[in-house]
Amino acid sequence: MRNKIAIYALTAEGAGLASILISKINADLFVLERYSSELSTSFTSLADLVSDKFSAYEAHIFIAASGIAVRMIAPHLKNKAADPAVVVLDQKGQFAVSLVSGHLGGANELARLIGDEIGAVPVITTATDCAGVPAIDLLARENNLVIGDICLIKHINAALLDGDQVAVYDPDGFLNISENDINFYLVDDVEMLGDLRCGVCVDWRIRNLAETVLPLYPRCLALGVGCRRGVPVGEILGLIRSTLDSNGVAVQSISCMGTIDAKSDEQGLIDAAEILGLELNFFSAAELDEIKVAAPSGMVMKHMGVGSVCEAAAMKMANATEILVPKTKSARVTAALAKDA
Template identity: 35%
Template structure:
C-alpha cells in the first residue's frame, strides 16, 4: 500500500513523520510531504512547493491520501479528482494535535475506515467513522467484498442492501461456496427474497429482487491455440464462451498454457489487453495435473501432453474444472476454479 501524507505546520510535520514510521512498520510505503520551511523538523519529511500538485499526481496512484490539518484543506485538494467509490483512494484527515482521525472518503472499498482505526490506535486518537452501517454496527457488504478482492457487480444494489440493513430488515445470502462460521447480524441463508447477496462467478445469478452479486477472482483460463493465431480470434472465442456460460472476465485470476506458447503473440496480447497474468507449464508439469481430462492424440504429438487447456487451467487453479475443453477454429478453452471458503 502507498500512502501520501501532507502536513502544514511544525507540529503537523512531527506527526506526519510518526505516522510514516508506523505505516512503514506494518509494511506500507509512505511519502511524507510538508512545506519547505518545515521539512527540517525531523527526518523522513519531503519538502514540496505545492501540495495540490502532489495531490493531483498521486490521487490515482496512491492507495491513501492523509491530510494533517483542517478538513477544508483536504476537501479542496481532492475535489477536482473525486469520481467513484470504486476507484477513489482512501482519504483521511487528522488534526495536528492527534485528537481525531477522520475517514473522509472511500471508507469501505478504499479502506479509509479501517485505516483510520489503525492509525488512531497507533497515535492514541479517536477514529471518526460516519458510514451508516458502521455507526449502526451492521455488516458492510462493499467493505467485506473489497477486503476479499471480490467484484461488486452493481454498486446501486450494494447501496440498497446496506439501506435494507439500516432499516432493520433481514437480507439473504446465497453462495456457491462453503460457508464457515456465523453469518453477520441481519443476514440469513436464503434462495430468494426481497434483498440479498449472491457469492458466485456467474454474473447472471440474481436470486433476490435486489441482488448484490459478489464475484470472487478465482477463475483460471486454460487456453491453447494454433501457432500465430491472432489476438482477435482468441478474444472473440474466449469472450463468447465466457458470456455463454455466464462467467465474468473480472473473475479471471490467470491464464495458463503450455510453455510452447510462451512467445505466442496473440495469446500474450489477449492477456495484456485484459490485464491478466499468464502462466506457462512444461509438458511434464501438465502431465502431473490431477483429474479426468479430454485426450487428444494430435495435441500430444505437438505439445507432448494429451491436453493443454484443461490441464493448465487445473494446475493454475489448484481446484477443479468449471468448463471442460471447448474449441473453435484453432483455439481451445477450459475454465477451472480455485477452492474458496466464505468466512465472515
C-alpha cells in the same frame, strides 16, 4: 519501490508528526518545501502534487484541515469503487478522520490503524459502522468478492440499518453465513430474491436478477488458454468471451489465467491477460503433464510435448481434479475453466 500510502504535511508541526507516522507505517512522505527533510519529498503546490499522485496511491493521509483535503481531492473523485482511501489527521495527532472510501478503499481501517499507532481517535462516520451492523461492501471486500453493481449497495445497507434480515443466495458458502446470523439468512433458490425488498446473490454464474438484488462474484475460477504462434489479442479475447457467454460464466469470477511456458513471449496472451486484469501464469510441459485430463490431445502432444495445455493449466491453478468448462476451440485458440477446489 513506491509505497501504497502517501502522506502530505503542510506545516512544521505536521511534518514532525508525519516523520513519526512513517516510522510506524510504510508510506511516502511529501512535505511543503520549507519544512522538508531527507525523509521526505518536497513540494510547492499541493494541488499540482495531488493531481499527479491521487491515482498512483491506494491511500492518502492529509495532515491538514479537512477543508483543504476536500478541496484538493474533489476534482479527482470518481466513485466509491474506484476512489482511493483518504484520511485527514490534524497536526496534533488527536483525530484521524476517515474521509473517502471508508469501506472499499479501506479508509476506516487506515484511520483505526493510525489510532493504534499514534493514539489518535479514529473518526468513522459510515452509517453501518455507527450502527454496529455489517456493511455488505466491506463483507465483499473481506471475502474477495467482486461487486457487480456498486449502486445496489445502498439498498442492502439500508435494509440492514432498518433492522431487516437480508436474504442471500450463496450456494458455495463464500459469505459463511450461519443459521444464527441476525443480519442475513440463506435461501436455496435465487428466484426467491426477486420477491423481497432486496437480496444478495453470491455466484460465479451470470444470473437474470431483479433490480434490487446485488450480485457478488467470487473470484474462484481459473482460465487456461492455448494458442498458435502469433495469434492476435482480439482472437484470443473473442474465444475467451464467447466461452464465458455460452457457459453463463461471469468474467468477474475469473481469478487467474495460465498457459504453457513455451508461450511466455506470446504477445497476444500477455495483452489478453492485461486487458482482463488477470495474472498470467506459465507452466512447464512437465508440470502440465502431471495433470490428468479426460481427453488428452495427440496434436498438442506432438507440438508441445504434453497432452493438454488449456485444461491442464486451468486445473493446476485451481488445484482441481476435474474441469468445469472443457476445452473450447476456435481456429487457433483453446480455452478451458476450472473451479477452485
